[in-house]
Amino acid sequence: MVCSFLRMSRRSVVNFVRLGTRAVSLLYGNSLRPFHTPVCNASSQPKTGFKPGKVAVVTKTTRYEFEQQRYLYAGLSEEDLKQLLAMKGSSYSGLLERHNIHTNNVEHIVKSLRREGIEVRVVKRGEYDEEVVRWADAILSAGGDGTMLLVASKVLSKDKPVVGVNTDPERSEGHLCLPVRYTHAFPEALEKLCRGEFRWLWRQRIRVHLEGTGINPTSVDLHEQQLSLQQHSQAHRNTTMDSQQRTGTLHDSFSKTSLLPIRSLNEIFIGESLSSRVKLNSFKPHVNILLHRASYYEISVDDGPWEKQKSSGLSICTGTGSKAWSYNINKLAEQAVEEVLKIGKSQTGLDIPLNSDIIEKVTDEYNESLVFSPDDRRLFYSIREPIVNRVFSSSQQRGFASRVSVRSRCWDACMVVDGGTSFEFNDGAIATISMSEEDQLRTVVLEH
Amino acid sequence: MVCSFLRMSRRSVVNFVRLGTRAVSLLYGNSLRPFHTPVCNASSQPKTGFKPGKVAVVTKTTRYEFEQQRYLYAGLSEEDLKQLLAMKGSSYSGLLERHNIHTNNVEHIVKSLRREGIEVRVVKRGEYDEEVVRWADAILSAGGDGTMLLVASKVLSKDKPVVGVNTDPERSEGHLCLPVRYTHAFPEALEKLCRGEFRWLWRQRIRVHLEGTGINPTSVDLHEQQLSLQQHSQAHRNTTMDSQQRTGTLHDSFSKTSLLPIRSLNEIFIGESLSSRVKLNSFKPHVNILLHRASYYEISVDDGPWEKQKSSGLSICTGTGSKAWSYNINKLAEQAVEEVLKIGKSQTGLDIPLNSDIIEKVTDEYNESLVFSPDDRRLFYSIREPIVNRVFSSSQQRGFASRVSVRSRCWDACMVVDGGTSFEFNDGAIATISMSEEDQLRTVVLEH
Numbered sequence: 001m002v003c004s005f006l007r008m009s010r011r012s013v014v015n016f017v018r019l020g021t022r023a024v025s026l027l028y029g030n031s032l033r034p035f036h037t038p039v040c041n042a043s044s045q046p047k048t049g050f051k052p053g054k055v056a057v058v059t060k061t062t063r064y065e066f067e068q069q070r071y072l073y074a075g076l077s078e079e080d081l082k083q084l085l086a087m088k089g090s091s092y093s094g095l096l097e098r099h100n101i102h103t104n105n106v107e108h109i110v111k112s113l114r115r116e117g118i119e120v121r122v123v124k125r126g127e128y129d130e131e132v133v134r135w136a137d138a139i140l141s142a143g144g145d146g147t148m149l150l151v152a153s154k155v156l157s158k159d160k161p162v163v164g165v166n167t168d169p170e171r172s173e174g175h176l177c178l179p180v181r182y183t184h185a186f187p188e189a190l191e192k193l194c195r196g197e198f199r200w201l202w203r204q205r206i207r208v209h210l211e212g213t214g215i216n217p218t219s220v221d222l223h224e225q226q227l228s229l230q231q232h233s234q235a236h237r238n239t240t241m242d243s244q245q246r247t248g249t250l251h252d253s254f255s256k257t258s259l260l261p262i263r264s265l266n267e268i269f270i271g272e273s274l275s276s277r278v279k280l281n282s283f284k285p286h287v288n289i290l291l292h293r294a295s296y297y298e299i300s301v302d303d304g305p306w307e308k309q310k311s312s313g314l315s316i317c318t319g320t321g322s323k324a325w326s327y328n329i330n331k332l333a334e335q336a337v338e339e340v341l342k343i344g345k346s347q348t349g350l351d352i353p354l355n356s357d358i359i360e361k362v363t364d365e366y367n368e369s370l371v372f373s374p375d376d377r378r379l380f381y382s383i384r385e386p387i388v389n390r391v392f393s394s395s396q397q398r399g400f401a402s403r404v405s406v407r408s409r410c411w412d413a414c415m416v417v418d419g420g421t422s423f424e425f426n427d428g429a430i431a432t433i434s435m436s437e438e439d440q441l442r443t444v445v446l447e448h
Numbered sequence: 449m450v451c452s453f454l455r456m457s458r459r460s461v462v463n464f465v466r467l468g469t470r471a472v473s474l475l476y477g478n479s480l481r482p483f484h485t486p487v488c489n490a491s492s493q494p495k496t497g498f499k500p501g502k503v504a505v506v507t508k509t510t511r512y513e514f515e516q517q518r519y520l521y522a523g524l525s526e527e528d529l530k531q532l533l534a535m536k537g538s539s540y541s542g543l544l545e546r547h548n549i550h551t552n553n554v555e556h557i558v559k560s561l562r563r564e565g566i567e568v569r570v571v572k573r574g575e576y577d578e579e580v581v582r583w584a585d586a587i588l589s590a591g592g593d594g595t596m597l598l599v600a601s602k603v604l605s606k607d608k609p610v611v612g613v614n615t616d617p618e619r620s621e622g623h624l625c626l627p628v629r630y631t632h633a634f635p636e637a638l639e640k641l642c643r644g645e646f647r648w649l650w651r652q653r654i655r656v657h658l659e660g661t662g663i664n665p666t667s668v669d670l671h672e673q674q675l676s677l678q679q680h681s682q683a684h685r686n687t688t689m690d691s692q693q694r695t696g697t698l699h700d701s702f703s704k705t706s707l708l709p710i711r712s713l714n715e716i717f718i719g720e721s722l723s724s725r726v727k728l729n730s731f732k733p734h735v736n737i738l739l740h741r742a743s744y745y746e747i748s749v750d751d752g753p754w755e756k757q758k759s760s761g762l763s764i765c766t767g768t769g770s771k772a773w774s775y776n777i778n779k780l781a782e783q784a785v786e787e788v789l790k791i792g793k794s795q796t797g798l799d800i801p802l803n804s805d806i807i808e809k810v811t812d813e814y815n816e817s818l819v820f821s822p823d824d825r826r827l828f829y830s831i832r833e834p835i836v837n838r839v840f841s842s843s844q845q846r847g848f849a850s851r852v853s854v855r856s857r858c859w860d861a862c863m864v865v866d867g868g869t870s871f872e873f874n875d876g877a878i879a880t881i882s883m884s885e886e887d888q889l890r891t892v893v894l895e896h
Contacts, residue, residue, distance in 0.1 A: 328759075328760065329833060336778075339814060340785055340792075340810065341789075343810050344788075344792065344800060347806060347809050348806065352796060352798060352800070358792075362788065362795050366788055369791075385776040386776075386781065396783060397781035
């Protein structure tokens with residue numbers, strides 16, 4: 001049933017927002033007064049609900065669009081594209097089908113919003129920026145989890161609601177999105193929002209302080225950046241040299257601490273990655289794609305003692321992220337659990353049952369223990385594939401913390417935020433990773 | 449006690465080698481007749497031993513040398529270098545000390561060889577090539593495991609012996625090198641070789657057939673390549689386009705199968721890596737360092753059915769490599785084993801002891817089971833961090849095989865050989881990974 005609303009004039013809404021946002025935000029929780037004053041049922045007590053006046057719909061780029069742009073610019077026709085994809089064993093029609101499913105779902109969503117009198121602006125991921133965030137009362141991500149991460153990355157305030165709709169449920173897990181059934185029945189979701197049949201979920205996010213990098217740390221936007229990494233590293237090093245020459249002292253510029261302008265919704269991952277050696281004059285440039293190169297660093301948990309570590313990387317995640325990369329790093333396959341129990345049986349002499357039922361139960365319980373709540377205020381760190389030997393410690397491989405500090409001992413490492421933004425994190429740099437309530441992301445959980 | 453030798457003239461040695469190499473190689477094992485005819489003890493029966501006439505000593509580049517070259521070219525003095533390193537918390541004197549330890553150990557080795565009348569050629573890793581391999585009767589790697597991998601990478605014959613000496617035992621594990629005590633007492637090792645107090649260890653290696661890549665696959669040498677990866681990808685794609693236009697049919701050039709000119713001593717690793725989008729005209733170039741981007745592929749073990757997989761990568765290793773990256777991918781920390789046993793206890797109701805002794809024993813036994821013999825003719829595949837959901841299978845996460853085929857479904861993936869050479873492995877390409885006796889690498893194991 002479609003609700004009717006009392007509408008305030010645009011100007012008064014804006015004034016309300018300007019004056020009232022702070023006040024409004026203090027009332028968060030199920031009783032939040034929305035931007036408009038919704039009266040869903042004129043005859044009963046007004047129920048609180050949520051109906052934004054302006055919604056930005058941020059859409060993903062489908063694989064089909066990507067391949068098409070790539071080959072179109074190479075001078076190939078649509079027919080050539082079909083043929084090339086077919087040869088690779090990819091299905092042109094499959095890609096087009098997925099593209100159409102996504103596009104249709106976006107249309108469905110946009111229509112549903114407009115039918116409620118909501119002003120909608122559809123924005124491709126490449127066009128999405130801070131101006132769009134400022135304009136919108138709420139932002140809707142139309143894609144998969146990756147699109148949600150992108151959308152969240154530009155929302156730094158805890159007041160602006162973000163809602164994710166999974167536009168390709170067959171292909172995308174959509175952990176961060178509304179349940180799959182709302183994809184084709186979006187008006188139902190809107191209705192629940194309007195009626196207040198939902199709760200706010202404030203997802204905790206991670207903040208990073210960085211010091212010892214020489215200059216204000218420049219980031220590489222892994223989806224949109226114009227520079228190749230080599231150019232980026234070069235530019236970074238050149239700036240370091242210039243800056244040092246200008247100040248006259250190496251020390252000052254080096255040890256400055258900055259709070260990075262990012263908030264991580266899933267995780268921070270630190271590790272060696274591409275290393276492009278400095279390309280200077282006649283010095284022969286090297287390209288090192290040392291994917292498996294061990295990362296060297298020192299780690300201090302909750303201001304504890306520094307420990308040297310060597311591993312394939314370090315993950316620090318939120319409750320939200322505990323279902324993402326961190327989960328895949330830590331989970332066990334039934335094959336491994338079976339083997340552990342088998343050895344436990346032979347070592348202890350106990351008659352531990354090794355039937356598939358028990359193995360599945362133990363495996364599931366183990367893996368489920370890795371997941372925790374998105375509004376939990378703790379971080380979870382995991383040392384991925386630790387290399388333990390005479391030199392490197394073997395204490396906790398993973399655990400909860402309020403705060404984790406990491407000092408890089410890497411040749412050319414990155415700190416990757418939600419798989420989308422990367423910062424140089426080389427020898428000597430120190431990252432302090434923590435959480436603050438003001439960094440929360442406001443999302444919705446609909447009632448059943 | 450230093451042996452004395454009967455020496456053949458160089459010409460006759462060369463002739464002996466030319467005529468006799470094939471015959472000689474058939475006699476491999478403890479009774480191999482060496483290039484010279486050694487008579488270690490003139491009064492007793494001649495013992496078979498090994499004493500090459502010409503040895504190439506391939507040395508690693510130390511960290512100190514690397515940093516020095518980097519900053520020297522930037523116009524910084526040695527004093528600036530010291531300061532810069534100090535600020536980063538690195539120790540200039542520490543790097544210099546490690547460098548000197550390495551250099552002194554190399555000198556010790558070279559002197560020991562020359563004292564035996566062996567002709568020695570010292571070659572930096574950048575100068576090491578096929579010509580050096582042809583020249584030498586045996587090759588000695590002076591560095592760590594990385595240097596051994598480099599040395600092995602250019603030895604494609606199973607006849608040419610390779611010996612590794614760990615020149616920085618404090619810092620390097622040296623799994624592929626002689627035991628650490630020989631680093632400072634190299635004459636002892638030489639003596640054993642001379643007396644036949646050793647056995648040959650033929651380490652099995654992996655070969656790769658690749659099809660569906662469009663052109664003869666070009667590799668990126670991860671340590672020495674001049675091109676940035678972006679330029680490399682660009683060049684690769686340009687050549688693909690040209691080649692297609694020339695032949696007139698896309699199909700022919702695409703489906704050609706090649707046996708790659710590499711033999712892997714440790715492992716082949718397949719995964720998504722740096723993706724530099726095609727930079728064409730006005731199309732905005734993207735840089736994607738999707739370190740954690742899932743790799744999509746299909747895998748068939750021992751010609752079994754194809755299975756779709758999504759994971760953070762796939763490792764296929766040899767017995768030698770089972771102690772390297774594969775080991776780190778698969779091993780469990782005590783913390784994880786304890787948790788499994790704890791859950792097993794609660795699920796079964798059995799009183800499984802959870803003391804640190806048992807946990808350590810179970811963990812050690814589990815991890816030791818991951819290691820197998822370098823001369824074992826089987827491959828070992830491991831699906832790293834599998835992502836299991838509705839779409840992707842959950843069969844064996846790892847196991848032995850004679851043959852593994854992989855079809856890429858990746859956007860921009862690499863096949864990385866021993867962490868040193870990388871091949872593009874994109875959507876549609878198929879790699880067939882197997883072993884052949886003729887690919888063995890001849891190494892030594894000294895008797896105690």
